[in-house]
Amino acid sequence: MAAPFRIILRSSCKWTPKYSSIQPHAPILRIPKRFLCTTHTRKEARAFPSIFIAIGLIGTAAYYVLAPTSHKTLNSDSFIPYTITSRQPISPTSAIFTISPHHHDPSLPYLLPSSQEWKYPLWSVEFKQPEVQIARHYTPLPPTDGENTKDGTLSFYIRAIGGGEMSTYLNRLGVGRDVYLRGPHKGFDVLKRLGEQKNVVFLAGGTGVVPGMQVARAVLERDATTSVELLWAVRKREELQQCRQGGSTKPWWNFWSTAAPAELTAEVEEPSAMGKQLARMKARYGQRLTIRVAVDEERTRFTERDIGEALASGGRALPSPGCQLHDQCLHMHASEFEDADTKCQCSPADKPGKNLLMVSGPDGFIAHYAGDKKWIGGTLTQGTVGGVAGVLQRKNPVLANDWLVLKL
Known part of the structure; x- marks a missing residue:
């Protein structure tokens, strides 16, 4: 969509602004009245509800972040690993990255059925920064003449921007490292x-x-x-x-x-x-x-x-x-x-x-x-x-x- 400059994240039903946590919202915890403190409660008991809430929230968040996904190929719901197969430097701050999926997908979601042609005239995918749990959209370069698009390989022109958490992270990665993608996301028709x-x-x-x-x-x-x-x-x-x-x-x-x-x-x-x-x-x-x-x-x-x-x-x-x-x-x-x-x-x-x-x-x-x-x-x-x-x-x-x- 940004081109690479678009900082828009996809939530369950809307696009959310700027960098954001990529895990779903944790459910609200309701504490029964018997756990609530009163003026007659011992000091030791007063700490219990807070500890209980903290443990519950941490456990819930850990579940959403660490829970395995059932998807192995590119989809719009979860992030899938790709491996960087080449990196062509253009300038000290920019390069073309080529990545390949870990698992072959016989029906790639961005290709027309039984074709090597792209389904959408304008589309992007999200990259995840696992160190700080943020994501950002990047637009794939169109394939060159004769390129085999069915193998799932994609290329991206990425420039490290001063203060750009995601672009700086990606430019630090070398060939053989993994990146995580979610998509495709259809742009304007x-x-x-x-x-x-x-x-x-x-x-x-x-x-x-x-x-x-x-x-x-x-x-x-x-x-x-x-x-x-x-x-x-x-x-x-x-x-x-x-x-x-x-x-x-x-x-x-x-x-x-x-x-x-x-x-x-x-x-x-x-x-x-x-x-x-x-x-x-x-x-x-x-x-x-x-x-x-x-x-x-x-x-x-x-x-x-x-x-x-x-x-x-x-x-x-x-x-x-x-x-x-x-x-x-x-x-x-x-x-x-x-x-x-x-x-x-x-x-x-x-x-x-x-x-x-x-x-x-x-x-x-x-x-x-x-x-x-x-x-x-x-x-x-x-x-x-x-x-x-x-x-x-x-x-x-x-x-x-x-x-x-x-x-x-």
Whole structure:
């Protein structure tokens, strides 16, 4: 869903905010009256109820934390062990992890039946940090051409964030170590929201590019007339290209010769592991996929003008009031994790659909380009459209009808 920046935990019926204990709530203990202290109770007896409660709570918590699970393969209820089979460093703080399940699953829950194709256009899994009992969502990288998806192997682009408990923990692990996963968790159904429209603009910060790669693959594979513009903002050039030993902080390749965000080609020089994956996607989809990169340390960024030019390519869409999939107002209180009963209320004769502007990255990045997300009743919701997207909509109200804004 976060991309890797999404800190949303799944409880028994809701998504709970920030880091949280992953064990279920312990049942409430009711103490019979005969155990309650009175003014006539001996001092030794007064301590008994407190001891009794403490032992009961500790025992109950231990049961939920340590009780074995009956599941051996990936599921959305319990955490399952996977082994890290490779770790490709990208920068001092980021790497691509590839993991494999301990037990083979003949019917993986994220694949279409009897197929190697992913079931969902956008999805994630939870990783558990067993040392402090927290969990966080990470988005798998889409498989490369010819990759065998039925073996259950998954890859993740993970960057250690200062103060990030989960990402720091994962970056300490080496090949052969185990991690624990739960999922899959379905994100926005971007294909149904796109409908008859043809254009997706995905603005990604850091590892938020991975959901963008998922979306691009799903959209471009479905319809040969669609197009995706992926705008990726990174802190350092080394996330995309390998740095030469002892190299300067200034760009030395023609690829980075302009002050504006540069367009990635399939022939990018000395690509990092992430650069190779993006270059392969560019080679596969050609002009239908545009990838532009801004590098923070080189003072290039995506401006209001850049976003406006990207949105200018969208086709006209009909208004969709009251539709759960296409009405922006109804998304204000929606989670990025799709409800099973979310359906289109538009008439098929209207050829429903919206062009999509999607934003994924750190909270501040999302807020700047699309406005803050909001916590409502323990669920992180979309909130109103603000930031750069809101400014563009006020300047050109047509954009608010033609483009649906989604925050990940």
